[in-house]
Amino acid sequence: MEAKQSLLFFSYARADAEFALKLAKSLRSAGANLWIDQLDLKGGDQWDSIIEQALTKAESLLVILSPAAVDSKNVMDEVSFALEENKRVVPVVYKPCKIPFRLRRVHRVDFTADFGQGLERLLGDLGIKRATEEPPPAQPVPAEQPPQEHRPTSGGELTPRTEPVATPRGIPT
Numbered sequence: 001m002e003a004k005q006s007l008l009f010f011s012y013a014r015a016d017a018e019f020a021l022k023l024a025k026s027l028r029s030a031g032a033n034l035w036i037d038q039l040d041l042k043g044g045d046q047w048d049s050i051i052e053q054a055l056t057k058a059e060s061l062l063v064i065l066s067p068a069a070v071d072s073k074n075v076m077d078e079v080s081f082a083l084e085e086n087k088r089v090v091p092v093v094y095k096p097c098k099i100p101f102r103l104r105r106v107h108r109v110d111f112t113a114d115f116g117q118g119l120e121r122l123l124g125d126l127g128i129k130r131a132t133e134e135p136p137p138a139q140p141v142p143a144e145q146p147p148q149e150h151r152p153t154s155g156g157e158l159t160p161r162t163e164p165v166a167t168p169r170g171i172p173t
Helices: 014-029 047-057 067-071 073-084 115-126
Strands: 008-011 060-065 088-093 150-152 158-160
Touching: 008 014, 008 073, 014 060, 014 067, 014 115, 047 073, 060 067, 060 073, 067 073, 073 088, 088 115
Parallel strands: 008 060, 060 088
Antiparallel strands: 150 158
């Protein structure tokens, strides 16, 4: 039985909500265990306490970096909390921005040029193998060879017969 994937908390600025949701859905479809407010907050939830619970429960924090995120007090508070609690912090650069001092020594995953390449890199960095990945193609099966008649050699070994074999009607094959 496979161990359950550790919980990944998504931190992002409201201005980056569309990108955050696209990334979260892509990661979830690949098998990631993540928490993002857009998918996991329900009507009637007290969002501040639910977010705090999710952040506390998560083993890792994925922070989406952009100018809006760097300027967001909430995002930077979530990053600070994760670092203070010795959680793994995975910065994802969505738009070019000044990297906050506390994240400059942390390896970042770049999504500024190509979403697909960034996603593949992120999946690898998180140790996630796509749950929907197709199995490798089957190896081709060699064509079946007709059985050969063998005749004994002088040493008692069997070697393939090279002359035509007569069929029951006496017609060589």
